[in-house]
Every structure is written in structure tokens, then in C-alpha cells.
Amino acid sequence: MLLLGCMFPADGFPQFEHKLFSSNMMIEGKLHYGFLYAQHTELDIFNAHFPAYEIIIQQLTYGKYQWERTYQYPLIGFSFFYSGYGNNPSLGKIYAVMPFINFPLYQHKNFSAGFRLALGLGYVSKPFDRLTNYKNLAIGSHINAAANMMFEARYRINYFLTVTSGISLQHFSNGSLKLPNFGLNAPLINVGFAYRPFKENRDIHDRYYAPTAPYEAIIWRTLEFNIGGLLGYKNMQAVFGQNFLVYHLFENTFVRISQKSKAGLGLDVSYDPSQIKILEKHDIPVSNKLSILRPGINGAYQLVLSHVGFIFNLGYYLAGKEKSNGPLYEKLSLQYNFSKDIFAMVMLKVHWGRADYIGWGLGYKFDKKYGKRTVR
DSSP states (O other), X not given: OHHHHHHSXXXXXXXXXXTTOSOOEEEXXXXXXXXXXXXXXXXXXXXXXXXXXXXXXXXXXXXXXXXXXXXXXXXXXXXXXXXXXXXXXXXXXXXXXXXXXXXXXXXXXXXXXXXXXXXXXXXXXXXXXXXXXXXXXXXOOSEEEEEXXXXXXXXXXXXXXXXXXXXXXXXXXXXXXXXXXXXXXXXXXXXXXXXXXXXXXXXXXXXXXXXXXXXOEEEEEEEEEEEEEEEEEEEEHXXXXXXXXXXXXXXXXXXXXXXXXXXXXXXXXXXXXXXXXXXXXXXXXXXXXGGGOEEEEXXXXXEEETTEEEEEEEEEEOSOOOSSSOSEEEEEEEEEESSSSEEEEEEEEEETTEEEEEEEEEEEEEEEEEEEEEEO
16 A cells, blocks of 8 residues: 555646656566575475466556656556465465566666565465464464565567566565464566557657756755654464564654665664563563563664655664564664655564564654755
């Protein structure tokens, strides 16, 4: 939903009437081949090489919105993914629907290369069940997050047909909403063909650029402060017989470093009551529940795309008693800006690639001017 809001914003950016603003739809089929990467020994039973199949409906952008011009006219669309993942009886079939954006990295005549980022929902037909499917320690729920990262090369044969090839990583995980949740990671290579049902515009390079004129202005440098809170949920019925709510407060301070991105520092503190159970399981008594509070400091980076921000934090815990996660953590977040001041966020907390929990929340942001420069 966040990606759709980004791809087709209702307002906020000027729209231009131009002969190239047609649908430019393409249909593509891909054949993948790869293997399951067993990042934990418990996943060795799924070791296999297998094919996967993908149907893609996509659109070539032409600068109708400002973010399309900023990112050099990416491809946007939907991917429908299916695989038997080696036909393992404990795992079943895997399905996914993933909106994606394919960012161009290089183009020369009919050849182009890009990076595709896809995020959506996946379905695992046979998740863990302590009575009927106890061998599947990878996934504990039918519904999961599905993510795909792909480096892709494309060669346009003619107006209607394009051949494609790439290498990707396909990931499925429920973010520890329900245990077990080691997740599934599959490196894949692929080949495909994209077909354009309608003839494209002849003047394909005649894209629209917003008019500019000489001017002189004073531009203020600003610090952007993002403050918010999130609530996470951990289903640990299979381990401790109960569920837990996780509380997370954060602040990110950003400085814009380009038209596309921001960088800065962040502070956060989290309270995860499941850590009390983990410590007690290791015969470590917890006399004060506040001892599991985990304040942290982190580096922050934000990739800005219309109303959406992709935020990456790499941090270090400053304090807090715990047993299993260690001092380092990562956070991957999607931030949707409803207005200049208010935003919603979905965050995945990770420790060395292992998902800890997913949090949902709201936040408030404001700017502080600290310097100025003259632009001519």
C-alpha cells in the first residue's frame, strides 16, 4: 500500500499534459532457478535446487510525477511469484504478490541495467504445526512478508519484445509475529521476456522536463527531527506459551545530502518483556523489569521517494540486560508522510540478519534552520 501511494500519488507534485504520458504497460514472464540458503542448521533439511516462476505487469514511467524524473524514469509494477521450493513435504508451495520499483543504473542504446526492489505479501502452504508439521522450523505462519532484491539486465529487441536476465535474493519471513521464524532465503538466477501489447511512442527520448529559468535565492540548511513510537507483537506460544507486546520509542535527525536521500543519527529505546522469560530460562533472575530496557544509538539513512521514505538504521545498544541478541542491531523501516508534520511507520527490528519483531506506529517531524547559502 505504501509503494502504491508512492507510485500513484494523488497530489503533491505537478502533473503535465504530454504526448508520452500513456500507459506504457508491459507483460513479462521470468523463469528462475536457485537454491535455499540454510542460514541455520535447522534448515538443512530443505536443501535443494529448484525452479521458480514469475509473471510481471509493469509500466515504464516518463516523468509524469516529479519523483519519476528524480530517479531517471524507473519501471514500476507488480510481480506474481510461485515456487515449489524443492517439493519438500514439510514446506509446501510458496506464493507471493510484490509491488516493485526497478531503478535504472546504466543505459546505452537498447541495453540497460537496473536494481529492482520488491516488497509484498507471501503465502506458505505448510507452516509449522507442533502436531502435524513439526519439521518446518523455517516459517510459523501462512502469511508472511515477501521481499526481493534483483540486479537485472535488459535488452530491447524491437518495439514489442525485450529479453531480460538477472540475479536476485528472494526472502520470506513473518518478522517473528509467530514462531518459529528462521525465514527462507533463496539466491536465484533468471531469464525472461517482456512483451509490450501496444506500440510505444516513436519519440521515446522526447521526455518532458519542467521549465527552468535563471534565479537567485537564499536556501536555508535545515535539520529534520523525526520523533515517534511503535508497538510490536511477538507470538511465542510455541516457546513460552504466551505472547508479548514490545514498546519502541525513537528519534532520527536527518540532513538532506541529495535530492534523493538524507543521512543522520538516531536514538531509540525499547522494552521487550520476552527478554525476561529468556533470561529466566538461562537461570538469570530479573529483580527489576526496567533492567531489560535497551537504549541505543545508531546511524540513519533515508531514501526519499515521493511521500515514502525507506529508512535504514545500524545501531549499538548502550545498556540493557539480555541473553540472545548481542550489542548490535539493525532497523529497516517504511515511513509514509501523511502531511508535512505527521507520518506513519512500519519497522522491522533485526539482529545480524535475524528478525526480532515488526512494529507499527506514528510520528511527528519538524525542521530547524541552521545556516543558509545563496543559489544563482
